[in-house]
Amino acid sequence: MPIPSDNDQAIRLAAFKALEGLVERYGDVLPWEVIQEGFTLHGEQHLFANRTRGIFWPRQMQQTALSIKTTVPRGSRVARYDDDNVASDGAFLYKFQGTDVEARDNRRLVRAQRLDAPLIYFYGIEPGLYQPLWPVYISDVDLASHSFHVMVSAPETVKQLQSTLRVADAKMLAVERRYTTVQAKKRLHQVAFRRHVLRAYEERCAVCGFPRTELLDAAHILPDHDVRGHAEVPNGLALCRLHHGAFDTNLMGFRPNGVIELAPSLLATHDGPTLEHALKGFVGKSLLMPRADEMRPKKLYLEERYERFRKVG
Ligand SMILES: [Zn+2]
Known part of the structure; x- marks a missing residue:
């Protein structure tokens, strides 16, 4: 399995580490104000995500993206669950930017799939509140439904990318991702349920x-x-x-x-x-x-x- 270019990987690992610190400090759900502070690498400031764009990468990243994001619009009071948005393989479905897979933003995710590069998914729970999931991987590019399949993996698997994987390991990894994605969705529902109920009361x-x-x-x-x-x-x-x-x-x-x-x-x-x-x-x-x-x-x-x-x- 190929390795993402070194520069991209360094930014990514720094982002994961910074995110880990934020979750430790603020809990599973992060307000946008915290996310937009970004993180530093070698004294340089980087952003995790962009307020208006779904697919994001800092300009220093050459190959792929750093994060994807879904947002719950302001004023929306409908509880958001992913049930109507599940791929047959259990993955999250993430819509293309527009419909053209060759569009600039989409190409970054196509490349992420080819390189099996880990990303961050900022999953909107409520307006201005996100649960970050990472590492996530693009497991499929579905041209018919204009969407990417997104799988969650265990954090420790990120390091496995730095060595070349054998075929048997790759199969194990697919099983692990499917399992971790199911667990992540369960957790996401619990977190969302808690947020929605507490807000209602x-x-x-x-x-x-x-x-x-x-x-x-x-x-x-x-x-x-x-x-x-x-x-x-x-x-x-x-x-x-x-x-x-x-x-x-x-x-x-x-x-x-x-x-x-x-x-x-x-x-x-x-x-x-x-x-x-x-x-x-x-x-x-x-x-x-x-x-x-x-x-x-x-x-x-x-x-x-x-x-x-x-x-x-
Ligand atoms: Zn009481």
């Missing part, structure tokens, strides 16, 4: 109003493994860790009209302030719901979940 617990996102979860009303338990906002509730735990273990339940209940076993006991105030204190009160109708929990989901709470209790 204005980043507060639906029971107690606690406002620190570090301690807030997006709880599923119907569990993840239920076929209807889609990672969509109407199947979610923003809950703090305590209330999420109580809800998941059926110590706390919500009537379909949103009124909060506790399991009889808890009601019958007496203890310190956590039980008396943080749990019993909310019995009979109503869940704090999102203002927008389409963001509120589906009544059917609440009914079914409440039945389960009653049975267990």
Whole structure:
């Protein structure tokens, strides 16, 4: 397998390293303000991506691109999931710039495929928020649908490029990429679900109003493994860790009209302030719901979940 030209690879590795630092510091989802700061290599400033272009490379890169980006438009409130955009091989589909594969931007990705060069995918979760995926590879150029197939790989595989791969290794690599892409998509859905639910609830617990996102979860009303338990906002509730735990273990339940209940076993006991105030204190009160109708929990989901709470209790 050929090796990307040295200069391109050096910029790329510096970008990956810098990105790793950003994710460590800010978490999985990066605001555009952080991405646009770029990174330095040998004292020179480079950008990760460009606000308006999808396919990007710093001018010092000669062969391929550094990153691709998809954006959620401002004002869009529809949750974005990739389900309608999946290739038969499980890859992400990334649209050509225009329809001409020979266009300047597209040619950079065609070359990335030929060289098997690793790229960064800034995947838009919400307006101005991106989850970076890297390394990603262009596994196919689909002229019929005007799109590139994009596969995610494990970070440690980047180094394998520096040695020539045998055929057997290349096959293993294809298997690894398919697996890592599936995992990356799952993670992406979880991250997106959490972001969308927390935003719908204005980043507060639906029971107690606690406002620190570090301690807030997006709880599923119907569990993840239920076929209807889609990672969509109407199947979610923003809950703090305590209330999420109580809800998941059926110590706390919500009537379909949103009124909060506790399991009889808890009601019958007496203890310190956590039980008396943080749990019993909310019995009979109503869940704090999102203002927008389409963001509120589906009544059917609440009914079914409440039945389960009653049975267990
Ligand atoms: Zn709470």
